[in-house]
Amino acid sequence: MTNRLPHSLRADARDNRERILAVTRTVFAAEGLDVAMREIARRAEVGPATLYRHFPTKEALVTEVFTEQMATCTAIVDEGLADPAPWRGFCQVIAKVCELHAQDRGFTAAFVSAFPRAIDFAAARERALRKVAELARRAKEAGKLRPDFVLDDLIMVLMANGGIRTTSPAAAVAASRRFAALLVQSLQTEPVRPPLPPAVRLPLTVVT
Template identity: 65%
Template sequence: MTDRLPHTLRSDAQDNRARILDAARVLFATEGLNVPMREVARSAGVGPATLYRRFPTKESLVTEAFADQMRECRTIVDEGLADQDPWRGFRRVIEKVCELHAHDQGFADAFTSAFPRALDIAGDRAHALASITKLARRAQDTGQLRPDFVLDDLILMLMAHRGVHAASQAARVAASRRFAALVIQAFRASPTHGPLPPVPRLA
């Protein structure tokens, strides 16, 4: 019996950690990063002491909860940078990052603010923005991205995108796609007026 006790404790600790992260992801995704830690603990079915033992600060919880999204964001930007057509790569980055943020309000908050003291998020964000800057310069060299585009325009776009709200997740994603299409047209050196994605019901 005593031989099995440490394993049982480790298993319980792992289960608690998994429940905390699952609860945090759901709450951050739907409500943003202002969710109190006690609400995360309640949703996970653990006590506040257990939560703080696993994640002493909200920064540590946010970093771990969004690890997959940060890796996905980095992959999106790296793939855009690797595209032989810089303008196409630039467009795809905007489309995919907007869609990624549309699915998760908390990640959008963490990315645009580089959540205070969350060093992993800040580092990945810095890498992504540096890569996008390089990609934008290449797209400008082709004459397809407007020459007065600056990185702050992208940050402004993401901040505006954070304000997209809808009655359902599907409508939010649809609104995000239309928003991205409008932004891409605005960023193009010679704007075109091709068909936009469908208008979602937002009211």
């Protein structure tokens, strides 16, 4: 009994931390960074003391969530770069990054604005873009990616993807998947047209 107790406590603490981060990602993406720490604790079903034990300040909590998101983005790009088929890897990067971006719902912009010195976001972004550029180069050499594609096109894509407005987070992800599929088809050199993901009904009220 005594030997099992520390392990159990560590497991409980780990579960609490993961639940706090999961709730924080959802809350901040949907409602912004102004949500109070006590409200995050309530939704994560932990006491305020438990929340502050893991994350003494809101900046520490938000920075951890953002760091995890950056790690996810880096893993997506690395996975695409490691794919022996460059075009397939490129398509997967576009699709997954667009989906991640749709789930973000302005969180990155809000984080960078609120805590500009918390993490070197610019350097991490540049590293990721260099890897995408290398993947694009390989896809071009394989004859799959149109030769006039430039990295600024990807920036434009993410800007457009970030402008998707829907009635729910799930609809935003679904719309992003269709958008990414349309984009990929426009970038390939071969006239292959696989079926698109299902269309999503979007509110016309945001179109001016």
